[in-house]
Each structure stands twice: as structure tokens, then as C-alpha cells.
Amino acid sequence: MSSAPLLLQNCRLIDQPGDAPLVSIAMETGRITAIGPDLAADGHEVIDAAGNLVSPPFVESHIHLDSVLTAGEPRWNQSGTLFEGIDIWRDRKQDLSLEDVKQRAIAALKLQAQQGVLYVRSHADVSEASLTALKGLLEVREAVQDWITLQVVAFPQDGVYGSPKNLDLMEEAMKLGADVVGGIPHYELTREDGVRSIEKIFELADRYDRLIDIHCDEIDDEQSRFVEVVAAWAIRTGMGGRVTASHTTAMGSYNNAYAYKLMGFLGRSQINFIANPLINITLQGRADTYPKRRGITRVKELWQQGLNVSLGHDCIQDPWYSLGTGNMLDVASMAVHACHMTGLDEIDACYDMVTTHGARTLHLADYGLAPNLPANLIVLDADSRYEAIRRRSVVRQVISRGQPISDTEPAQSRWLI
Ligand code: FE2
Secondary structure (H helix, E strand, C coil): CCCEEEEEEEEEEEECCCCCCCCCEEEEEEEEEECCCCCCCCCCCCCCCCCCCCECCCCEECCCCCCCCCCCCCCCCCCCCHHHHHHHHHHHHHHHHHHHHHHHHHHHHHHHHHHCCEEEEEECCCCCCCCCCHHHHHHHHHHCCCCCCEEEEEEECCCCCCCCCCCHHHHHHHHHCEEEEEHHHHHHHCCHHHHHHHHHHHHHHHHHHHEEEEEEEECCCCCCHHHHHHHHHHHHCHHHHEEEECCCCHHHCCCCHHHHHHHHHHHCCEEEEECCCHHHHHCCCCCCCCCCCCCCCCHHHHHHHCCEEEEEEEEECCCCCCCCCCCHHHHHHHHHHHHHCCCHHHHHHHHHCCCCCHHHHHHCCCCCCCCCCECCEEEECCCCHHHHCCCCCEEEEEEEEEEEEECCCCCCCCCCC
């Protein structure tokens, strides 16, 4: 993808105070070349940001692209539970083909890119002998690399030890080029299998030099405590920030004495956390009467502890969550509400959780707005992070690798009486 030199004028930079002067951003050969007032337009295609907020792109840090856009196939999830979703997916994935996976994944990536997402971490179910989901997403990773960066996690949906073949499939997934080792210890057949699955995940990550992202304690059971095992392994191996615990919804049910002790260990471990508030607020708490738990991890407390928390969709129209539009501001808005993060600093933090925090989780080395970095940025129909989340503002322009790839006009209403 080549592009002419581009000058984005009248930008309100997201990391500047609201009263800071507007600036221009010059881009050439896919990189930002300068940021400042009064940059010359000579030889550049000019776009006017009109004083709108200019931000680094959104980061989708947790999604399952192999199952997106399959809601209702072959049947609807009537109970709304994680486990009925897994049963439905077990049936649906019998029909997976490379073309099926690639077509739906690319459709979802385009949907997200048009709304400002240019970095995505997707899990790929590696519990099927054919590894169709993984192979499909690895092909997609190559096919879309000119406009979006995709990381693929080898995710053993049915458990590392759920079937004798699964461990070999994990190993094969590493050899095929998965970026990240996944896991699901709370869904292993026994607690002991869950613990040894974590040991195996760290061993694979070390041997193949990969990151780790484990579906961890995605259940309302207050006795599900695999996050402490993940933290312990991160401390012992020194892998720290290369490790992510996704979901950790059981943390929302832990007693406070245990949670207090755990927070200290998590601080030592420096692992990342990913919450998926849209889905977990609907998926969890299904066995409760009243009061019903929120089914979401302790986002606010982890953030207050200084730990890196990012947010993801998890699902868009699949057996676990039939809704979803791919809009990261929907995700951030749900976190604001469900996690009691309505203070202004807290709302800003929820915006950061779908941008800079996600970039840290994904270990992106060249993310942000500065000269010499890749020219990946978005223009929002907003003047602040608060306004962007409050109004779920439209992303007016998406620029990827220095080239405009999408623009969207905000909807207009007319008062008729
Ligand atoms: Fe997930």
C-alpha cells in the first residue's frame, strides 16, 4: 500500500490539554514525519481535522475472530451461558472451512477498522485436529497486514488436557506461527489439570519465545483461583509484562481478604489484564437469583493498583454474545458503567484501556503519535476522551500506514416542528 505525502491539519492532540493550540501532522511513506503548528502543505494531500480529537488507533485486545458473525448457527444460545455457548460452538466448528473463517474474520476486521481499530489480538480455537481456525486466521494476518496488525493466540477452547490430542495441537500451532500461547485452566477437567496446563503454557512460551494470554477464571465461582497460579509463574519466570490474564471474572466474586492479598502478588507479577465488559456482564451471573453479580473483574481496583488493564469485545455476534458492533467506545462505555468508573479521570482511563493500555498488552513497540512512528491515527468527532465515550463519537477519519482507509460522516438530525 503506497500513499502520497499527507498533511492532517487542525488536530486536537489527545495527550495535550484542551486549550493547547491545534497542530498539523505530516506523514510520508507510511510514517509520521513531523508534528507541529504551521507545517508547510507543499506536495502534501491535505485533510482538515477541523479541531477534532486526533488519537492513536483503538486496540482490540481480545476477540475471537474464528467465531464472529455466527450467532444463531446452528442455534441460538437460549440460556445465555458460557457453557451453552461452548456446546453450540462445538457443533458449529464441525463446519469450519478456511474460506468460512477468512471471510467472516476479514468482514469483522473491516467493521472494526472503519471504527478506528488498527491493532487486534484474536484467539483461534486449536482444539480441532484440522487446526482450520488457526490456519485461517494466520492467512488473514498476512492478507490484512497492509492496513491492520493482527496477533493470533493459540487458544485451546476444550482445554490443554481435555483430550489426548490437544497438547500436540498446541505444539503444532506454535510451529505454524501463532504469536501468543493461550489457555483455559478453569475449563480443564480438574483443578490439578488447570494448574499443570499453566505450567505447560509457560514452558511453550519460553521454548518458542511467544507471549502468553490465558482465559483465566471466566466463571462466577469464587473458588476459581488460577490467576494466582498465573501470577506465580510470571514472578518465577520473570515473564511479567509478556503475560496476560483475560476475563478473570471470578475476581469479582472473591472475598475481600483474599482479593487484598492477591492484589499484592499481582502487583509483583506485573501481568496484564483484559476485561470484556460487554459480554461478561451478560454471560456471568446466570446462576444467581438476586442480587445478581456483575460478572466482571475488578477493573477499577486493578487500575488503581497501577496494573495494566485493557478492554476487548471478546465476541461480535457469536454463540456467546449475539450483539456487538465492533465499536471500542461501546466497550469503554460499558466499563465506565459496570465498573463504577464515572469520575472524569476514570472515564479517561477507560478510553486509555482501548488505546494505550491495549498497545502495552499487545507489546506493540511502535504505537503512538510521534515523528518516526507508523502513521496510524484516527480523527474522532469529539474534543476530549470524555466526549468520545459519552457520545460514542463517530471516527471521522482512519489513517493507516499514512493512507486514509475510511471516512465516516456523523449522522445529522433535523428538528421538524
Ligand atoms: Fe475470550
